[in-house]
Amino acid sequence: TKLKIVARAGVGLDNVDVPAATERGVMVVNAPTSNIHTAAEHAVALMLATARQIPAADATLRDREWKRSKFNGVEIFGKTVGVVGLGRIGQLFAQRLAAFETHVIAYDPYVSAARAAQLGIELVTLDELLERADLISVHLPKTPETKGLLGTENLAKTKKGVVIVNAARGGLIDEAALAEAIKSGHVRAAGLDVFETEPCTDSPLFDLPEVVVTPHLGASTSEAQDRAGTDVAKSVLLALAGDFVPDAVNVSGGAVGEEVSPWLEIVRKQGVLIGALSGELPVNLSVDVRGELASEDVEVLALSALRGVFSAVIEDAVTFVNAPALAEERGVTAEVTKAAESPNHRSVVDLRAVFGDGSVINVSGTLTGPQQVEKIVNINGRNFELRAEGLNLVINYTDQPGALGKIGTQLGNAGIDIQAAQLSQDAEGEGATILLRVDREVPSEVRDAISTAVGATKIELVNLA
Known part of the structure; x- marks a missing residue:
């Protein structure tokens, strides 16, 4: 296929066949961070509007009724705010609510207590959060494990008079159970931007004045839309240039930190050198990372090494997307090892290729100086100091x-x-x-x-x- 990249100027990829694209070496990118600020702000807006009953008060006044005594809201100040899911949007929401002088607690099994402490957030269990929080905001992906997380059982565990907001994903809250909890007076109010079935024009929540609803507007700002277009345009340029694309959803190796990114090219060049010297593909490629770099997530360097080796040996275009598939097809295994010690350099990457006849080629590379100059420093045990x-x-x-x-x-x-x-x-x-x-x-x-x-x-x- 001539197709190189599919770019979605947004987050959702329901309309893209990602496995089919991956199989054909086509990169798929989206703009995962383009709307995070907008989404966090919308959750805050729902929290405030719900706590102060603003939509209902607005509606009565538009009906020419002055019912000031009917609307008695609750303050955010001094309250305990529970954040369920401490990803990027959850963290932004927590930071904004902290400005109201709240105490923020959070549940997220994938976030360490140390990281939460850095954010000024107390990490707790889900049950403890439900019991303690005066206001709850949900910021989770929808998975089989999180679907219906706030159903009858967990809603019963919440503090009486709690305010609940969901601007993340529909289906995280059982809408019928939430409606019953509001009718009973256990849940004071709720704000929802997302629903289990969308478009949603009928829900038991729509008849309740204690509920504030919006039609999935979390990403709907002009700034977020502009940012999404800019982000994917940058990704397309990177992809067409053959560079690593941080927002590619079908590239293995995980996220690339700023400490790791400069090493992608030197490792690729080490692979090119191995491929050129051998003229054939290895059966195993080992990427040994030593020194300060070993403290980072460096799994993506295996992709760079594979790209280099393959590009020197085969005619097919080799990308970060199809490198793992090409390796599997041709029986090449790749592994990454790490060690804190590096005798001669602050950091060095040793590439070791083992071939079918038992022969081995080793090429080592490093980055030197403030400009991070790429250098080949060893080939098969022989020391060098040559710019790559x-x-x-x-x-x-x-x-x-x-x-x-x-x-x-x-x-x-x-x-x-x-x-x-x-x-x-x-x-x-x-x-x-x-x-x-x-x-x-x-x-x-x-x-x-x-x-x-x-x-x-x-x-x-x-x-x-």
Whole structure:
């Protein structure tokens, strides 16, 4: 297929066949953070409108009735606010409610107590939250486990007079059970922006004046819509350039932190070097991360390594999306290991490829200096310090007097300039590897002449651009 990317200027992907796209190597992106501020603000708006009965009061006054004594709301100030789900929107909601001088408690089994403490939030069990909270806002995804989470049983556990808001996903609250809890007086009021079935034009909640409802407006602001378009446009540009796309939903490896992102290219280039030197695919590719980088989530580096190796060996386009599928089809396994120790560099990534005949190729790379310059620092136990850029001749040969001069002569005769060079000998001082960065392609006849002149056992031109 010529299709490269499917971009959804929003969050939902119900109308995209993601598995089919993945199978064909087509990246699917959305804009998961484009509406988080808008959604959090809408939850706050529902909370305030519900607590102060604003829509009902507005309706009576529009009917030319002045019923001031009928509407006696509750303050947010000083209350305990329970946040069910402490993801990005849940955190934003909690931060905004904290400004009302509330005490925020939260339930989320995937958030550590330390992280919650950083946010100034007390992490509790769901039962404790239901028992203690004066106001509850739900911020969970809809899954089989969360569907109907606030049903008859859990609503009965809530504090009498609680105010409940759901601007996350329909179906998290049993609407019939909530209506009964409001009628009985146990739940004071509720605000809902989402419903189990949408569009929703009939619900037992619609007849209750204590309920504030909106037709799924959580993402409906001009700013969120503009941001969604901008976000997916950036993702499309990244994808078409072959770069990693943080918002791709069908790329394995997890999120890429700012500490990991600069390493994607050097690891890809290490893979390119392995592929060029071997001319075949390995059966196993090990990505060994050492030093400070090992404290980060680096699983995505395996994808970069696979991209590099495959792009040097096969003709198919290799992307972050189809790299795992290509590896599975061709029997290549990839793994990531980590170690805190790095003797010579703050961080280094060692790529180790094992081939079907038992042979091994190792290539190590690092980033140096404030500019994070990409460098190849080791090939098969031989140390280097060469920028990973441009066209490079990699020559393995038996060291001998005058070998470098012979190589330079052949390149000079062909009008090829050597821009940088690094030589490394093995421990015995016999075998040697030289890396030469050149300014143009080296024709096969020139490579053959160099090979003959120095008795090269391997000579490859590798593009590390």
